[in-house]
Amino acid sequence: MYIIVVYDVNVKRVNHVKKFLRQHLHWVQNSVFEGEVTRAEYERIKAGLREIIDESEDSVVIYRLRSQPLRDVLGTEKNPMEDII
Numbered sequence: 711m712y713i714i715v716v717y718d719v720n721v722k723r724v725n726h727v728k729k730f731l732r733q734h735l736h737w738v739q740n741s742v743f744e745g746e747v748t749r750a751e752y753e754r755i756k757a758g759l760r761e762i763i764d765e766s767e768d769s770v771v772i773y774r775l776r777s778q779p780l781r782d783v784l785g786t787e788k789n790p791m792e793d794i795i
Contacts (some may be wrong), residue, residue, distance in 0.1 A: 712775040713752060716746045717759075719768035726762050727770075731755075739788040746778065 715735060719727050724741075731737070734755050735745035747755065752774075759770050 711749070711754060712744070712746050712778045713755075714773040714775070715755070716743070716766065716773075717741050717763075717768070717770040719763055719770070723762060723764070723768065730758055730762060737789050738774065754779075759785075 715729055715731060718741065723738070728737075731743045734747065734751060735743035738744055751771075756772070763770060
């Protein structure tokens, strides 16, 4: 499955969330990651994020898609997908 993760977390946890997600997904732009994952990876990502965030003040949204969506980028792309080997 293809997932897109967007988050809005307290500044104290931003770098921890970003570092965790970089281990699993492609960084797209500030607070946005995406990538192809297995069901098991998806569950590990959710569990890992739950350990990092404070659910009473942070927000993480995970969009699940069947395949990589078509993308139109307006302006400068922060981290082009072509950089992936």
